[in-house]
Amino acid sequence: MLETSNLTIYYENAIAVNDVNIRVMEGEIVAIFGSNGAGKSTLLNSVSGLLQERARRELQRGGERITILGTIKFNGVDITHKPPWERIRMGIALCPERRRIFPEMTVYENLLSGAYLRKDKEGIKQDLEFVLEVFPSLKDRLGQIAGFLSGGEQQMLAIGRALMSNPKLLMLDEPLLGLAPIIQLDLLERIKKINIEKGTTILIAEQYVSPTINYIDRGYIMETGVITIEGTQRELLDNPQIKTAYLGV
Numbered sequence: 001m002l003e004t005s006n007l008t009i010y011y012e013n014a015i016a017v018n019d020v021n022i023r024v025m026e027g028e029i030v031a032i033f034g035s036n037g038a039g040k041s042t043l044l045n046s047v048s049g050l051l052q053e054r055a056r057r058e059l060q061r062g063g064e065r066i067t068i069l070g071t072i073k074f075n076g077v078d079i080t081h082k083p084p085w086e087r088i089r090m091g092i093a094l095c096p097e098r099r100r101i102f103p104e105m106t107v108y109e110n111l112l113s114g115a116y117l118r119k120d121k122e123g124i125k126q127d128l129e130f131v132l133e134v135f136p137s138l139k140d141r142l143g144q145i146a147g148f149l150s151g152g153e154q155q156m157l158a159i160g161r162a163l164m165s166n167p168k169l170l171m172l173d174e175p176l177l178g179l180a181p182i183i184q185l186d187l188l189e190r191i192k193k194i195n196i197e198k199g200t201t202i203l204i205a206e207q208y209v210s211p212t213i214n215y216i217d218r219g220y221i222m223e224t225g226v227i228t229i230e231g232t233q234r235e236l237l238d239n240p241q242i243k244t245a246y247l248g249v
Contacts, residue, residue, distance in 0.1 A: 001026045001201050002047065002169055007070035009042055009051070009225075016042040018225040019070075024169070024203050029195050031204045031212055033246065034222035040205035041097055043222070044171050047072055047203075048094040049084035074169070088117055091168030095175065099158040103147030107138055110146050110157055114164030123166065130198065131160040134190050152183040156190070163194065170194070171203045176212065184208065188215045209246035213237060221246075 002024040009017040017039045024030045034040050045051040046068060055066035072080045079087055093114075101110050111131060115124045132139040135156040141149065146157060155175055162170055172191070176184045192215050194200050206212045213219065219236050221229035229239060236242055 001075055002203065003073045004043075004047070005071045005073070007043070007046065007068075007072065009039075009046060009069070010065075010067040012065050016225050017046070020222075020225070020227055022220055022227065022230075024201060026168075026201055027195075027199060028217040029192070029202045029204065029215060031206055031216045031219040032222050033206060033209045033212070033219060035207055037224075038222045039225040040207075040222055041173055042225075044094060044173050044203070044205050047087075047171065048092060049079070049082060049087045050094070052081065053084055085117065088165055088167075091166070092171070093162040093165045093167035093169070094171045095158050095162040095173065097173040097177065099154045101146045101154055101157050101161070103145070105146055106143055107146050107149070107157055108142040110161050111138075111142075111164055114161035115166075117165065124164070127164055127166055131163050134163075134193055134197075135160055151178050152180075152187065155179065155187060159191070159194075163198075163200075167200060169201045169203065171205070173205045174207065175204065176206060176208045181211075185211055188212065191215065209242070210248075213247075 004020055004022050007017055007020045020043060032040050032043065042051065051066065052068060055068060058064045058066055071078055074090055074092060102113065111128060118124055137153055138156060138160060146154065149157060159172065175187060179187065188211060191202060195202050204212060213233060213236060216233050218232050220227050229242065
């Protein structure tokens with residue numbers, strides 16, 4: 001479904017992503033693990049098209065120079081230079097780091113904003129019902145101002161908003177950030193439910209290897225913009241380097 005080939009990204013003269021090749025097969029849950037500054041968000045933003053749009057705007061106003069090399073393919077189509085809204089229509093959705101909900105809008109308004117490119121009213125209704133089934137705590141708060149939700153509820157809202165675009169590929173950037181361990185586990189269970197019941201392919205960028213690794217099919221380790229290790233869930237769990245550096249074993 002998704003493939004990056006020799007993807008390299010420069011901010012001015014600094015390399016954020018260096019010759020990265022990843023693939024995500026339909027129906028998988030794939031994780032990109034790495035610490036802060038490893039390049040995970042840059043990679044997801046480039047797949048969503050937000051980075052390309054930022055590079056275009058920076059070029060117009062003479063700001064920071066952003067260079068993007070290599071290719072990104074989605075279902076065999078080269079999307080490297082397509083704008084974000086075309087990628088959304090193709091079935092790519094990004095739930096950004098730190099949620100980025102609209103705090104002064106209601107939960108319901110936030111969810112509907114995720115479907116702003118859609119015209120199929122019945123499909124939107126069905127997806128809203130699915131979101132509220134996966135995240136039932138949102139159902140009782142549809143009229144509540146989103147900024148007053150707890151951190152866990154805001155993360156659920158952000159994921160639900162992304163689901164409202166009816167994506168084939170759902171990308172989650174640091175979904176566990178700032179959440180208590182018990183809330184992290186609960187959220188991962190719900191992400192797995194989305195994958196199984198909706199059939200949505202999921203790409204997660206996360207610094208918390210544990211417990212995320214228990215919910216994935218395959219994963220990559222990213223360090224200073226470079227993919228250093230890749231493998232199936234079992235291969236990663238059995239890797240001595242990952243046990244020592246990321247799992248504390």
